[in-house]
Amino acid sequence: PLPAPYRVPLPVPPVARPVAPGRYLITQRVAEQEVLPGVRTPVLGYDGIFPGPTIESRSGQEVVVRHRNELPVPTVVHLHGGHTPPEHDGWPLDLLLPVGDAQGWTGHHRMTGDVVAGERDHRYPMTQRAATLWYHDHRMDFTAPAVYRGLAGFHLVRDDVEDALPLPRGDRELPLMLCDRSFTADGEFAYPGLDRGMRGLPGVEDAWSAGVLGDVVLVNGAPWPVHEADAARYRLRILNASNARRYRLVLDGGVPFVQIGSDGGLLAAPVRHDVLDIAPGERFDVVVDLSAVPVGTEVRMTNALGEGRTADVMAFRVVRTARDDSAVPERLSDVEPPAVPAGAPLRTFTFARGDTGGHSGWTINDEGFDPDSRRYETPLGQPEVWRFVTDVHHPVHVHLDPFRVLRRGSGGPGPFDAGWKDTVDVRPGEVVDVAVRFTGYRGRYVLHCHNLEHEDMAMMVAVNTV
Ligand code: C2O
Ligand code: CU
Structure with a gap:
């Protein structure tokens, strides 16, 4: 029973609370989550939730994330966009074996990486500018089913350059994780893997070898959600966490996406788009201005590349007028035009x-x-x-x-x-x-x-x- 679009409220993943300054503990575990209304879906979740908790860090301040694997399968976490030492980057053959079941996995894998049982720390120096990063599983041969079943979350890096700008913030800054999923009749994520146990055989049924597409579009883990919004500017950090689907996002009424940042942080100057093309793994940091939208109006964000139900994504329902001091300055940050010296390989x-x-x-x-x-x-x-x-x-x-x-x-x-x-x-x-x-x-x-x-x-x- 799929819900009608634009009924389910948009969830916002909780911000992870450090266990000590700069230190986090994330427990990877199986949990049930109500993804479709009234249906319990088993997820593989960071802290048992999908998306995982959002980690917020400061440029230049080291963060250590201890991962504990209570899942039935090995994992390895990668911080996508992180400037990370190799031993902490999530090399696909490094494995974090399940707590208490490490033995069962010995010999199952080409164990040429760093194999650890139960728990391990990932050290992130965060020597990088403010940007929208994300973390997700990266295990050799099984990244796709692991992410599909829920192992993905945001990691936002902030810095002084960005803080000095009058961009929308607080409730008007929303991370949006887009992904498509299909469900079995029992409400499980339907991943057409050759090995449903995610143990031996990588890959998918032939029909899906070009990439797995779902028929339900989720934003922050909710199907076609709606967000009750102020008539004001919003900063949206849009991540395409889909396995294979690309989107061409369009807002109703010709509301443009004013792009302020890309995968690696702020642009030099904003770029206006009428449509936004986003492929798996990419992030676009945009400001959308709903201040001229009459109260009571729904502004949908749709997908011009979708068909039927995958053409719907989410909506903003403008429910109140509100004061808005935000702005998008014409100069955002220092980004030199790209240049390559003559003779570069x-x-x-x-x-x-x-x-x-x-x-x-x-x-x-x-x-x-x-x-x-x-x-x-x-x-x-x-x-x-x-x-x-x-x-x-x-x-x-x-x-x-x-x-x-x-x-x-x-x-x-x-x-x-x-x-x-x-x-x-x-x-x-x-x-x-x-x-x-x-x-x-x-x-x-x-x-x-x-x-x-x-x-x-x-x-x-x-x-x-x-
Ligand atoms: Cu090598 Cu998002 O991954
Ligand atoms: Cu490819």
Whole structure:
């Protein structure tokens, strides 16, 4: 029994409370949650909730998150967008084995990573600007079903530059996690994995090998929710946490999205969009101005790429007039235009369906993920141009440092490429060049497609910073 759109109130994930200054404890556990009204859905949740609690941190102030795994499966958490030392980044073969059931997992995995039972700390120096980050599971071969079942949450980094701006805040700053899900008749998340126990066989039924799409759009874990709003400006931190779905968001009445930030924080200056294209893994920080909307009016945010029920996303119902001192300044932050020195190395990564060791999967430069590969080594501090070439759509994500989009096809950056990005949506048959430069830590990281089924079917490479 799916609800009518725009009836269920928009939930806002709770902000995590530190157990000591800068220290958090998150228990990963199975819980039941009312995702659809009147239906109990089992979720794999950080602290047993989906989305997980929002961690709020300050630029330059270290945060340590202790994860405790009470789930029936191993996990490894990644802070997406974090400038994180390699041992804390969530290398896909590092495993946090379940509390009390570690033995059962020995031998199940290629245990070439750092394998720990029960609990472990992730240390995040937060030496980075204010930005909308998110954390999610990243286990080798099983990221997609783990995230689908609930292992995802926000991590917001704040700093003085952002605090000095008169942007909407408090109740008028909303993180919005968009994702699509399907449900079984019993109300469980219906993930068409080959191994429902998430133990042995990665990947999905053939029909879904391009990526799993659901028929219900959730925002912060609620189906097509509605938010009762003031007639005022709102800051929306929109995250596409879907496994494979991309959205083209549109607001009723031609209300524009005024983009103030991207994956890697504030833009230099706002960019106005009538529609907002967002691919899996991407974040857009936008201000929408509802101040001219008459009280009693519903402003829907719809998805022009959806069909039927996936064309609905959420709505704002303007219920009162209110004072609003916020503004979007014409200058937001210092972001230099991207520049690459002449002679910078160029590396090409070709994303295509292919053979990944005897079975069909998704490859980068004709190979499936090889964790031990040293094929891609890049010296810290060295500017490089990375060229992404695709067959079909692939949202390409790079760990450790954000990058700048230099060009798409024969043109410059596209309308959604402004600022610092860590995930770039490369369209079918497209060539996108980005400027990368890694800083801070030597070690092994990954570059992968953020279509999570593609990722689990090996569309990932090890990137070694040296
Ligand atoms: Cu959001 Cu490597 O992932
Ligand atoms: Cu892909």
